[in-house]
Amino acid sequence: MNLEHALTTTIDVNGTPFAYREAGIKGGVSIILLHHLTAVLDDWDPAVVNGLAASHHVIAFDNRGVGRSGGTTPTSVQEMARDAIAFIRALGLSKVDLLGFSLGGFIAQVIAQEEPDLVRKLIIAGSGPAGGEGISNMGAVLQDGVAKAAASGKHPKHFLFFTQTDHGQAAANAFLARLSMRTEDRDAAISNESIHAQLTAIHAWGQGDPSKLSEIHHPVLVANGDDDVMAPTINSFELARRLPNAQLSIFPDASHGGIFQYHAAFLQQALDFFA
């Protein structure tokens, strides 16, 4: 079952319905996808998710207050991590792999710190440590991207996720086309209130303390483009440097969406890593 054809289901998490979709083959360690600022279920790239789902069980979900999930989006990464942990436990899972992208990468770090036994391996993409350079600026970068998109008639992700080269912009078009492949049962858009709460959480994360990274002893694959405008790439290097057991992969002529632009190469690395 490919993710873009998967039904959207809800599960009760401490009284709140959480929306999720699952794809792939059950049996091994499930991969939980943790998503970015503004993202709902439909924003996961099928090229990456279906590639993982060819040999793994993969679960995408809307965290509290996002998309079709109920409740109010919290204003800290720590609370988002607690909600994600509660969702994972509500599914009856006791050991998972995490793929956290951007804000989802922050959440993945906190899950691994707070519930180390719940996690086997993590991929942290387009992300950075607490206190990372330029992380607090993500809201301003988002605004700038939205303004450029409005002025040019393009999608904000043309500016925020991809480089401005021909190569980068062609990848943006291909990525957006993949996201539009799902035509039925699409998710609800995120509310402005939830975006605002996420930005508050991201700003606080950018002011945080990275020292807890040394506590994450799990295998970690850190991945990003070499020119990320949202979570500057130096943060991926910093993650790999501070994490005791991290592998780093950086893609050329690529921005925040580097793992989607280089989906085939990233997928191979991810499959090797999760093997």
Next chain:
Amino acid sequence: MNLEHALTTTIDVNGTPFAYREAGIKGGVSIILLHHLTAVLDDWDPAVVNGLAASHHVIAFDNRGVGRSGGTTPTSVQEMARDAIAFIRALGLSKVDLLGFSLGGFIAQVIAQEEPDLVRKLIIAGSGPAGGEGISNMGAVLQDGVAKAAASGKHPKHFLFFTQTDHGQAAANAFLARLSMRTEDRDAAISNESIHAQLTAIHAWGQGDPSKLSEIHHPVLVANGDDDVMAPTINSFELARRLPNAQLSIFPDASHGGIFQYHAAFLQQALDFFA
């Protein structure tokens, strides 16, 4: 034909005999291996080279003044690159892939800058840009490693190529065992005069100007351990940042010899890259 069983041959390069060994399957683009400070032919890890040779033609050589090659080792990376280019041309090759390790990575950069049409793709491992942080210090680090080795009865590479963790030291033992697999027709050791010339070249490289990196438009794979004591890992990040078309791969709990420690993972990346 595996490299550790390959005959050592010489070829005349502008009047000087250059020693080399070749392995693998002729036909495609040959991979030229460019080696590190102090290294001779026997210092290439069979786990990496034979893995490449399973599907590529691979050539290792002693540059001028090194091992069994004649002449006097020059005191600049630029001259070493000119010698390497002359060797490649003497073999009758007009387009090659390069795998440069440490000093060899410096040489690979200059070859790509000076003779861009001669090069298809480059891997630069355990290396850094001209002017890179701590590169000029490599001689002092080497001395320190040799002193520690003498005091402990270990090989200097236990200190210089691998981390001091149990994992790193076990990898050092496995690496050194692989290097000793070749028992016949071993290369001559490098002379102290050649090491001194190489250190002069490395020191000058460490004082150099990295701006020419933007001229290298070839696909580049930059690889290293996350804790390289000889060519500090930040230099690999800097290479990937400055090179227009570079992919970066950093291995955990690994030092200068990261690509040898993670030979299986590195080999997969290298084969994908050279495909």
